[in-house]
Amino acid sequence: MQGSSASxxxxxxxxxxxxxxxxxxxxxxxRVEAAPDTLSSLDSSFCHGGLExxxxxxxIDKCLVxxxxxxxxxxxxxxxxAPQIYFSAAHKKKMYILVxxxxxxxxxxxxxxxxxxxxxxxxxxxxxxxKGQMQGTTLTDYHPPTPPQKTGFHRYQFMIIxxxxxxxxxxxxxxxxxxxxxxLEAFIKRFDLGAPVATLQFLTQxxxx
Numbered sequence: 460m461q462g463s464s465a466s467x468x469x470x471x472x473x474x475x476x477x478x479x480x481x482x483x484x485x486x487x488x489x490r491v492e493a494a495p496d497t498l499s500s501l502d503s504s505f506c507h508g509g510l511e512x513x514x515x516x517x518x519i520d521k522c523l524v525x526x527x528x529x530x531x532x533x534x535x536x537x538x539x540x541a542p543q544i545y546f547s548a549a550h551k552k553k554m555y556i557l558v559x560x561x562x563x564x565x566x567x568x569x570x571x572x573x574x575x576x577x578x579x580x581x582x583x584x585x586x587x588x589x590k591g592q593m594q595g596t597t598l599t600d601y602h603p604p605t606p607p608q609k610t611g612f613h614r615y616q617f618m619i620i621x622x623x624x625x626x627x628x629x630x631x632x633x634x635x636x637x638x639x640x641x642x643l644e645a646f647i648k649r650f651d652l653g654a655p656v657a658t659l660q661f662l663t664q665x666x667x668x
Contacts, residue, residue, distance in 0.1 A: 498522055498662070502614065508657025511545040512617055513591070524612070525663035532666035541578065541601035545591035546619050546657055553585040554622040556652070557593070559601070559615065564639060566610040572639035577602045577615065581628040588619075598630050599638065608665045615663065618655040626650060 506522040513519070517531060519542075525531050544557060559578035563570050576599050583595035606613040622628060628650050634641060646652075 498524060502660070502662065505614075505616065506659050508619065508655070509546065509548050510617060510619055510657035510659040511547075511591075512659055512661075513543040513545060514539045519659060519661055522659065523661050525661055527666075530666070532663050535663060536603050536605050536666055539603065543591050544588065544593055544617070544619075546588045548657065549585040549588040549619075551586040551589065554581075554624070555583040555585060555588055555595075555656075556581045556620040556622050556628060557583060557595070558618040558620065558643065558655075560618075560641065560643060561604070561606075561613050561615055563606075563610075563613040565607055567613065568611070574641045574643045576634075576638040576641040577604070579630070581622060583622075598628075602638070604663055606663065606665050608667055610665070612662045612664045614660050616658065616660040619657040620647070620652050620655050623651065 503522050509520075511518065511520045514535060516529065516534070517525075525535060546555070549555060557578065557580040558576075560574040560576055562573045562575075564572040564575035578601045579599035580593060580595045580597050583593060587594040604613065604615045630646075634646075
């Protein structure tokens with residue numbers, strides 16, 4: 460039988476075992492190095508609505524991982540101030556709320572302090588937001604992304620939420636006392652807010668890691 464004779468002779472196109480092992484190792488190293496700069500489908504799907512977050516040397520208009528190039532991870536944590544927020548789809552006569560949170564505090568595997576509130580601005584005029592201007596009331600001052608060392612990548616999420624007319628939005632005294640463990644869902648329900656009309660996020664880790 461032809462099938463049995465093939466089993467006694469090595470195929471001419473067979474790849475030597477050492478070569479296969481080498482290829483496997485090379486692929487493994489590439490995968491490990493590439494993973495931090497590659498978003499999962501879940502992280503990629505978070506962004507919608509056309510929101511744009513603009514830092515001095517970084518214009519973010521889609522979900523991404525902040526690279527180490529040009530010390531961007533260090534600058535976003537220690538140098539750059541609050542970014543410009545641009546939402547071209549804003550309605551001129553409506554008001555909006557800007558939320559920036561870290562859902563991975565202190566780490567994505569153990570987010571016991573989530574959500575950590577980095578920035579909260581209400582009463583934002585839609586006419587200004589369309590032009591990249593933040594004319595509103597700041598309830599929580601901007602705090603840059605500062606993921607602790609050895610805690611991996613953190614997501615930093617920006618959300619634009621439509622604010623109902625004649626509906627003052629505020630933080631409770633307890634919420635004002637701490638940025639961590641903020642119940643964003645309870646905040647949204649308390650003021651009968653809808654789902655965000657635009658969302659954006661980037662991932663970064665401590666620049667010393």
